[in-house]
Amino acid sequence: MKGAVLPNSASIVRLCGGSHVREDGTIAPTAFRAREDENYLSVNWLDFFAPSDRPAQIAAVRRALESKRNIGSKARLARLHVGSIHAVSSSGNAFVTLEVRHEPEALPPDPSHSGIYGTQPDDLAVQERLANLVNEVFSAKSAASQ
Amino acid sequence: MMANSFKAAMDRLEQASVPCKARLLERLRDLAVLFHEDYGNEPKASALSDLTEFFASAQLKHYTSITMTPDGGFYVEWQSEAQQKVAVEFMGGGVARLFSFRPNPRHPERSDVFTCTTTADALMDALAPWNPWKALAA
Numbered sequence: 622m623k624g625a626v627l628p629n630s631a632s633i634v635r636l637c638g639g640s641h642v643r644e645d646g647t648i649a650p651t652a653f654r655a656r657e658d659e660n661y662l663s664v665n666w667l668d669f670f671a672p673s674d675r676p677a678q679i680a681a682v683r684r685a686l687e688s689k690r691n692i693g694s695k696a697r698l699a700r701l702h703v704g705s706i707h708a709v710s711s712s713g714n715a716f717v718t719l720e721v722r723h724e725p726e727a728l729p730p731d732p733s734h735s736g737i738y739g740t741q742p743d744d745l746a747v748q749e750r751l752a753n754l755v756n757e758v759f760s761a762k763s764a765a766s767q
Numbered sequence: 768m769m770a771n772s773f774k775a776a777m778d779r780l781e782q783a784s785v786p787c788k789a790r791l792l793e794r795l796r797d798l799a800v801l802f803h804e805d806y807g808n809e810p811k812a813s814a815l816s817d818l819t820e821f822f823a824s825a826q827l828k829h830y831t832s833i834t835m836t837p838d839g840g841f842y843v844e845w846q847s848e849a850q851q852k853v854a855v856e857f858m859g860g861g862v863a864r865l866f867s868f869r870p871n872p873r874h875p876e877r878s879d880v881f882t883c884t885t886t887a888d889a890l891m892d893a894l895a896p897w898n899p900w901k902a903l904a905a
Contacts, residue, residue: 640804
């Protein structure tokens with residue numbers, strides 16, 4: 622349901638452009654900075670697709686993203702645990718409440734599209750915390766498109 | 768002298784006396800390509816000029832991490848062994864933001880964050896109260 626808060630047990634991925642990826646392959650905090658005109662930080666809900674089949678989930682997200690925009694050669698998908706994002710409000714910065722909500726898009730279809738609400742473009746402390754919560758990093762381009 | 772294009776700013780960096788210059792130039796060229804892929808623009812020339820002046824004046828001995836901000840600025844990070852981290856965002860137009868992260872001495876699970884917005888040419892002065900360069904630049 623659009624706007625529903627994702628469960629803490631879920632995982633999401635954030636598309637991180639190559640200009641926000643450090644040379645060692647880790648993700649810089651600026652990858653979690655929303656633009657001034659964005660109400661939330663766009664992510665994709667992995668568990669929306671084929672529960673427990675991670676490669677299929679990643680493939681589905683890649684297909685959805687590639688249908689919407691050009692994906693850079695070094696772009697990455699950074700996986701984070703939703704529960705750890707929700708916990709940022711209580712353990713990191715007492716003045717911030719982060720919430721991950723389902724925000725499916727119809728055209729082009731991106732049914733797993735979701736958003737992290739509560740981030741501010743100039744709040745680098747939160748961006749730093751989100752970068753530190755990255756569990757896993759995948760190439761954002763499918764093998765066929767590389 | 769202000770560089771009015773990214774290429775001119777890169778040319779100026781090539782002429783500057785900056786530690787690890789060859790690697791720095793290679794990284795910045797790569798970042799310019801990646802930033803264009805991501806946003807269809809080139810990085811801010813004035814941000815690169817500010818970064819060049821800072822690196823030339825600071826003469827830090829070690830190469831460090833550089834990435835981009837979504838609006839074309841440069842984000843430079845230094846991580847010390849004591850889990851202390853300093854980051855500088857070169858925003859362009861002579862403006863820089865400084866961030867210092869360090870574990871809270873009484874609550875190690877928390878990070879204390881110190882921030883400051885200043886002019887790029889005053890960064891070393893802004894950093895002085897925390898003196899992170901002693902540990903980070905050694």
